[in-house]
Amino acid sequence: MYQIIKQILKTGIKTEAPPGPDDALRAEAQRLNKEILRHVGRALAIRHVDAGSCNGCELEIHALNNAYYNIEGLGIHFVASPRHADMLLVTGPVSRHMEIALKRTYDATPEPKLVVAVGDCGCTGGIFSPTNSLGDKGESYASCGKISNVIPVDVAVPGCPPAPIALLQGILTAISGGVKAGNPSE
């Protein structure tokens, strides 16, 4: 026990300041009203769904929990069930074998809910989308392509994989009121 306490004291506090929101990451106009977001923003519950990624994005989602990014310190925590969640954090592409599971997870998440698509593959289908006869939806016999082909997406965070700070920014953007960048009419 003495060694553990000594090591904790020696390590000190590593947590860094979180980034601000970035409207450029919005895929859709804000769907939830500000009043709801004000409450959610103080205690956000996230359910992560890996819908078919290469597992690279998951490495960075794990890193959000490390002492540097300390996502729980911001009142944001990962929960074990979609029924407890305010937000789905989804990595992709959505494999066809995960299509039904993802839809069911989305349906099981109570309203009001938010969806953040993670990574180049979650945003566009990425490298797993063939460029042949399939147009820009990025579909194949095995892949539904980007997350928004399967469920509505509020914020999309590109990157391969997106760094933890970008993920945090995407999550904070989703829970802050705002409009889609470059589309002031919405």
Added chain:
Amino acid sequence: MRLDEFPAKFPKLPGAMPIWHGTVDSTEFRNLCEQVQRGGGKLVALWGSDELARDAGYALHTSLVTAIGMLCLTLPVNAERPSFPDISDLFPAANRMQRAVADLLGLHASGNDDHRKWLRHGSWPGSVHPLRKNFDGGTVFPTETDAYRFVTVTGDGVHEIPVGPVHAGTIEPGHFRFSIIGERVLKLEQRLGYKHKGIEKLFESMTLEQGAKLAGRVSGDSTVAYAWAYAQAVESVAGTAPTPRAAALRAILLELERIHNHLGDLGYLGNDVALAFGFAQFWILKEDLLRMNHETFGHRYLMDRVVPGGVACDLDGKGRERILQVLRHLEKGVGILKDIYDEHAGAQDRFLTTGRVTPDLAAQLGLTGMAGRASGQAWDLRAQFPCEPYDKLDVRMATHINGDVAARVTVRFEEVQESIRLIRLILDRLPAGECLVPVADAPENAFGVGWVEGWRGEILIALHTGKDNAIHRLHPHDPSWQNWPVLEHSIIGNIVPDFPLINKSFNLSYTGVDL
């Protein structure tokens, strides 16, 4: 044919690793597999290919390891009767690989009673085989729910717990079906394939140059190992050799990947036994390493740094100092944490005897890589068939015989320490020279293999070339193929709450086998 005649009869593939390749008939195929099994060798990978365009029907390929290196067998398969001899009685791990070949290519293992699908769920009909050349990868079928026959356990008080594909933590998707009495697990059956993204079909639309990026994303946590194996395969068919400097840098990247994965898992193993302190501490160390990776090599996980012909990064004096500084920091931190883990009665109580795979069972089932070394399976490519620069480093293999979570924890600690030692040695004698050389054009119908000891175990890339530097067929193989079925055995008799701990101690890849 006697096994020892194989290397004399068939050509050795050009390149860094001792690999021979030959075409055999089905009697010889089965016979050679039997000899390898009897001699204590093992199966690495099994895949099929469509050779109809070459008027050669289909083909089944397998790679086996013996004391002298790897033997790759190609067995021509008649298009009218597409079957090949079952080898899952010799190598149990072949079962799922054979079923994947049946799903994707329609070739069946004759003599095997397990006709269940494996990679196919409900997204394409059973009559469709995506890896056949006449199938357009862009075809989309309506998705149906998967009907899969699990093996059921019956008896008084037996009940099932279905888990997944969406798990409770930040984990990849897969389904686990537990049959239990009370808390005790009688049987675990896995259903994987949820992440099937059609990777192998995608490769066939790519050139050798384009494929490198995709190879690095078969399993993101092993991107360096896959990219290196891919580069080896391409260099083998093209007859290009990387410079000594490139080889040295590749090894540094591979060891950094090994360290960051072990650090992350050691943290989670602490977390899973309610030692949250361990998670916090190891993940600080991991983040320190990832940040150094980004500063020094331009990517936290080192994606796209290893490319055919060499490496797409270099190291200057400043970068060298930065690596050494982080290694000193890690060595000190990991040393302190190892003492704390070793002394922590609560953690050791959960680690010891949990999820045990005895050396006998490990040998019988073909447990490989890091988990294999924790069960007495002394295989490590870096020590047995060392390519440059490992051939001059005298790699110390970490092996233990207890085969429990504690043994896998110990192997990880020892491998972190060994990787730190290796990186220092490589940095000490880093050769000067170019980092990247041009890759020559590859001939059509050539076959090349890349074979690299990733942090989980041996990663294999088997490459068959087409015209104009195109990929005719590419099979990436993850050691998780071998180890997933062993995980089913390791949980038997343990309690359900220990499953996350046991699972994490292996930390197998889903995407790497779903393909």
